[in-house]
Amino acid sequence: MKKVVSKQVPAEPNPPYGGVLKELIAEQSRIAELKKEAVYLPSWDLTQRQLCDLELLLCGAFSPLEGFLCRDDYEAVCRQMRLTDGTLWPIPVTLDVTEQFASSLDKGDKIALRHPEGMVLAVMTVEDVWKPDLHAEAECVYGTADEAHPGVFQLFRQTNPVYVGGSLEGLELPVHHTFKKLRHTPAELRNIFKSLGWARVVGFQTRNPMHKAHVELTRRAMEEAGASLLIHPVVGRTSPGDIDYFTRARCYQRIMKYYPEQSAMLSLLPLAMRMAGPREALWHAIIRKNYGCTHFIIGRDHAGPRRTDNGEAFYPPYAARDLARKHEDELGITILTYEEMVYVADFDRYMMRSELPEKARFLTLSGTELRRRLREGLPIPDWFSYPEVINELRRAYPPxxxxxxxxxxxxxxxxxxxxxxxxxxxxxxxxxxxxxxxxxxxxxxxxxxxxxxxxxxxxxxxxxxxxxxxxxxxxxxxxxxxxxxxxxxxxxxxxxxxxxxxxxxxxxxxxxxxxxxxxxxxxxxxxxxxxxxxxxxxxxxxxxxxxxxxxxxxxxxxxxxxxxxxxxxxxxxxxxxxxxxx
The missing domain is CATH 3.40.50.300 (P-loop containing nucleotide triphosphate hydrolases)
Incomplete structure (x- = not known):
């Protein structure tokens, strides 16, 4: 079996720009061979989650991975948040297939991985085929087997029963027809940061529209770190009920003018979130390091879903912060954490709860209340958001x-x-x-x-x-x-x-x-x-x-x-x- 050698992008001296990237797109001459070979290979049509994972594997965002996890690595990640070589990696990245498809595969076989529209994006050399214990995976990764958790529901109800692990040779990245100027590979973002002279970059993860509290929080992070800002929202799979990414992307574009010129940029991340709370926060930090960030913001209840029946969180509010800080040195990226920001009417500005003077009057607006006001056509307070953002939300979510x-x-x-x-x-x-x-x-x-x-x-x-x-x-x-x-x-x-x-x-x-x-x-x-x-x-x-x-x-x-x-x-x-x- 031919060993795939990933293309190495040298690390820049002195962070910024992260460590070594493992980009899995083959050399041009090899791509021509793979295209001919793929015609005769068994092929697997990727699901939307698999498509997101494949793109981030091929472009190096999931460095140091060189393909979908094999069994030993998968089990080590589930149990210990590490690959078998000891590298910190908290989330299983797996290719799940049907029993019928898996029954024809042997170690050393190759399969063509196809976009849902039919294009071959990569060829995978099969190294492992096994039936995982999905219940054990849920308990390890999500800390629960409760199907009220969207990640657990997806694992139990939407995941095929057999995993296939192996190395990848990429032919091309998936083509995106929307917001093309806002999409960058890790190597492209590193080069942009270098050209702008950004030696320190703080990454901000979000799957929701940004309002005034978020802008204030990110400004604080920029000041604390002496860094520029990468707003890096997820536009792959997020949590059911989230606002669609077209609306969110337009909202992000509207708020960029509220940052000093050339101090912040926006780039879209095609990640399929698992909503795995603390483990996912670690994962997000590793990904942002690969994109060239030197600092990363982890907020309250980072990547944690809430129960639909009572609104309770699955994870303690600061569990993600605590786990990330525990591994901060090993992560190689500085973790910035902040409490909830609230609007203090007496001072007409946002402050963290711990900063509030005694008896200070503060205001908050929950996501539920925001959705109710949008639904019923009620006004949104000026202190909460920007008129450009509210206009976009009203367009997308009329009464x-x-x-x-x-x-x-x-x-x-x-x-x-x-x-x-x-x-x-x-x-x-x-x-x-x-x-x-x-x-x-x-x-x-x-x-x-x-x-x-x-x-x-x-x-x-x-x-x-x-x-x-x-x-x-x-x-x-x-x-x-x-x-x-x-x-x-x-x-x-x-x-x-x-x-x-x-x-x-x-x-x-x-x-x-x-x-x-x-x-x-x-x-x-x-x-x-x-x-x-x-x-x-x-x-x-x-x-x-x-x-x-x-x-x-x-x-x-x-x-x-x-x-x-x-x-x-x-x-x-x-x-x-x-x-x-x-």
Missing amino acids: RAEQGFTVFFTGLSGAGKSTIAQILMAKLMEDGHRRVTLLDGDIVRKHLSSELGFSKRDRDLNIKRIGFVASEITKNGGVAICAPIAPYRATRREVREMVSQHGGFIEVYVATPLEVCEARDRKGLYAKARAGLITNFTGIDDPYEPPENAEVVVDTSRISAEEAANQILSYLESQGYIGNQG
Whole structure:
């Protein structure tokens, strides 16, 4: 097996500009050979997370890695946050594939890694194929196996069961058609810093729009470090519910004028975040060192998700800061940490909580409250943000009455979903203010998923197709009414995440009991299932997992379909999605 020798970019003497980069794009002559070879290789179509990981491997942002982790390194990273050679590395970077694809692979084989659009981006030499213990990975990396954590949910529900490790030879980096002038490889950023004479650079990680508190915090960091500033937001995968990166990038562009000229720059990072809290903070610091930063800001609850049911954090507020400081010398980048910044009305400026004079009056505005004000068209205080940023947010997130939304029914066959959905559609169309599309389960099966059966895999794929169509309708300001059975919680959660980034998602649980649904049996399906003529039938020999937090719950054994539709309309009106229907 040929050993891939990565191209070495020499370290600059004296930081800045980090250490040795391992760029994995092959030499031009080798690329021509690889393109010919790739035609005959088994190929794997990369998922969005894998695509982000591959780009950062190829460009050197994940130095010192030379490919997707092999088993020994993976297990060492999970257990000890280190590669087998002792190098600090806190997050597993793995290539997960299906069992079917993995069954044909042997050590020494090569596979072509393809962009979702079909281009071969890299050739991988297989060095390891194994089935990981995903539960153990979750406990090690995330500190929990709770699927309320988005990283754990992705690991358990969206990760293929087999990992393939091996070295990479890159043909090209993925092409980006958006914000091209704001995208840089580590080598390009190092060269820019050098040309600007920036000997000290502080990196700022963000996945949210920046407001006045963030600008004040970064200015303090620049002053403390005697450094220039790299605003380096993540534009790969972040956390469900985050503001889309197009809007965020425009917001970042708008705030650059609030820094002294040539003291700060903006560059976009195509990272797939894991939301792993303290471990991820270490990872972010290593990545920013590779991009040439000498200092890195770690904030309160860095890269930590919050529970959707009660808003509690998964990690202690300063756990990320403490872990990074523990490894600061080894990281080779100076860690800067700050408390929460609050607006002190008496002084008309932002201060850290620990700096507040006794009895000082201070103000804060949570992300939840900001979203509520945007949703309801309420004013945003001048002390909180800049008018240019608020204008961008209002453009992207208009009041609910102007947003698209999806009403997603779920329940047993015969529960009354289709009837309620048809009544709801009629009432919304009578109102005439929205374009409404009904995606009924049977109709979708006929026109969109006719080749699918009723295995769990096929059911999940059918629901994801419905979710994709609904998300496109919602994104473009329409109303999607979906009425499948959708028996599995995890798949419904994926659809919610898919739609919610573009507008409203209202889950309606039609909780009509099984015995009532079976007594109705208008299509004779329950009788066939009881007789064994139909298998994998929901409620008989395949489970139905009731929603735990549906926005609306109705039961057509207790109320009529008309009353159920009116109950949904009342909810939509109370939440501001529609006007008074009376």
